[in-house]
Amino acid sequence: MKALLEALKPNDPDRSLALSIDPQRLPAHVAIIMDGNGRWANSRNMPRVAGHKAGIEPVRITVETCARLGIQVLTLYAFSVENWKRPRAEVDTLWRLLRIYLRKELNNLMEHEIQLSAIGRLEGLPIEIQRELHAAEDATASNTGLRVNLAINYGGRAELVDALNVLLDEARDAGRLSELRIDEEAIASRLYTAGLPDPDLLIRTSGEMRISNFLLWQIAYAELYVTETYWPDFRRRDLLEAIVDYQKRERRFGGLKRSELNGKRWSGAVAVPTQ
Numbered sequence: 037m038k039a040l041l042e043a044l045k046p047n048d049p050d051r052s053l054a055l056s057i058d059p060q061r062l063p064a065h066v067a068i069i070m071d072g073n074g075r076w077a078n079s080r081n082m083p084r085v086a087g088h089k090a091g092i093e094p095v096r097i098t099v100e101t102c103a104r105l106g107i108q109v110l111t112l113y114a115f116s117v118e119n120w121k122r123p124r125a126e127v128d129t130l131w132r133l134l135r136i137y138l139r140k141e142l143n144n145l146m147e148h149e150i151q152l153s154a155i156g157r158l159e160g161l162p163i164e165i166q167r168e169l170h171a172a173e174d175a176t177a178s179n180t181g182l183r184v185n186l187a188i189n190y191g192g193r194a195e196l197v198d199a200l201n202v203l204l205d206e207a208r209d210a211g212r213l214s215e216l217r218i219d220e221e222a223i224a225s226r227l228y229t230a231g232l233p234d235p236d237l238l239i240r241t242s243g244e245m246r247i248s249n250f251l252l253w254q255i256a257y258a259e260l261y262v263t264e265t266y267w268p269d270f271r272r273r274d275l276l277e278a279i280v281d282y283q284k285r286e287r288r289f290g291g292l293k294r295s296e297l298n299g300k301r302w303s304g305a306v307a308v309p310t311q
């Protein structure tokens with residue numbers, strides 16, 4: 037948070053918004069469905085790929101702002117397992133833009149101690165994209181700040197299928213298949229996001245009210261925030277507004293509101309997931 041305020045000039049219009057954020061109650065994990073690139077381009081009579089190109093700047097801004105705020109994890113939905121249905125030229129453009137981003141941003145990632153990771157069925161990606169992603173992951177592996185997950189060739193159902201197959205393979209290899217019992221921890225620890233906190237805040241741009249197969253397991257208790265803004269127009273202010281809104285929510289995790297507890301037992305911690 038301090039780093040964000042230092043980066044803002046005294047007369048920056050985002051300053052008062054940033055000051056209204058409680059640094060003690062930041063979401064640990066922010067996940068974003070970056071949507072509306074095509075509509076942004078269409079509304080300007082431009083080809084869809086122009087929308088994707090314009091979508092790089094908000095990625096850069098969002099990553100840097102999350103790092104400066106002190107958020108622990110940011111997960112960006114960049115390409116879904118369903119996105120292969122798009123025209124070849126559009127898919128190829130997305131790979132080209134991803135390579136440009138990785139090359140141009142590496143210095144910035146290092147400067148802000150950002151650790152980059154790719155999640156999804158990465159083995160299904162073009163080999164040169166896999167190489168570049170692994171190179172960026174290796175280069176940033178020992179960074180200790182924000183963890184950025186790029187969800188690429190990602191699907192929430194595919195992730196669950198993969199986790200369950202890992203469990204089955206492990207049990208089979210250990211000769212314990214007949215004894216296999218599965219609990220929540222067994223699944224969570226085999227997801228692509230194993231070891232990371234679940235998203236507290238899920239942002240979707242462009243006004244669509246859908247989850248689109250994103251982090252299905254992990255968003256069980258996430259607060260949802262949908263903005264009408266198309267992703268290419270998403271700026272620091274939009275992110276700060278989402279966090280301010282998030283901090284107004286009362287998260288109950290299946291429990292009761294503070295007021296409903298009526299002076300009865302109150303553990304002091306809201307974050308008690310109940311089944």
Ligand code: FPP
Nearest residue numbers: 070071072073074075088091114133134137
């Ligand atoms: C959704 O908009 C966006 C995508 C499928 C791709 C997201 C890619 C970027 C933001 C650019 C590069 C990314 C990185 C990580 C460098 P849409 O095409 O579905 O928009 P529409 O719903 O208006 O058609």
